[in-house]
Amino acid sequence: xxxQFRSYVWDPLLILSQIVLMQTVYYGSLGLWLxxxxxxxxxxxxxxxxxxxxxxxxxxxPGRLSMMxxxxxxxxxx
Numbered sequence: 001x002x003x004q005f006r007s008y009v010w011d012p013l014l015i016l017s018q019i020v021l022m023q024t025v026y027y028g029s030l031g032l033w034l035x036x037x038x039x040x041x042x043x044x045x046x047x048x049x050x051x052x053x054x055x056x057x058x059x060x061x062p063g064r065l066s067m068m069x070x071x072x073x074x075x076x077x078x
Contacts, residue, residue: 030073033073034066034069036069037065050066
């Protein structure tokens with residue numbers, strides 16, 4: 001029986017670890033896209049690009065760069 005998938009057993013540790021892993025992969029790849037895009041236009045990288053809602057918009061150049069990185073990240077993982 002060892003090595004089989006347990007679809008009938010509730011395993012909260014497995015679910016939580018999958019959630020943490022997916023969030024880590026998502027934000028890690030988003031950080032790489034932001035660093036790449038910032039490096040191409042010689043802009044200074046900042047965590048605000050990921051987490052500040054005021055920057056995320058098309059009205060400012062840093063906002064456009066952040067949105068481009070979000071779109072590239074979504075296309076990468078789709």
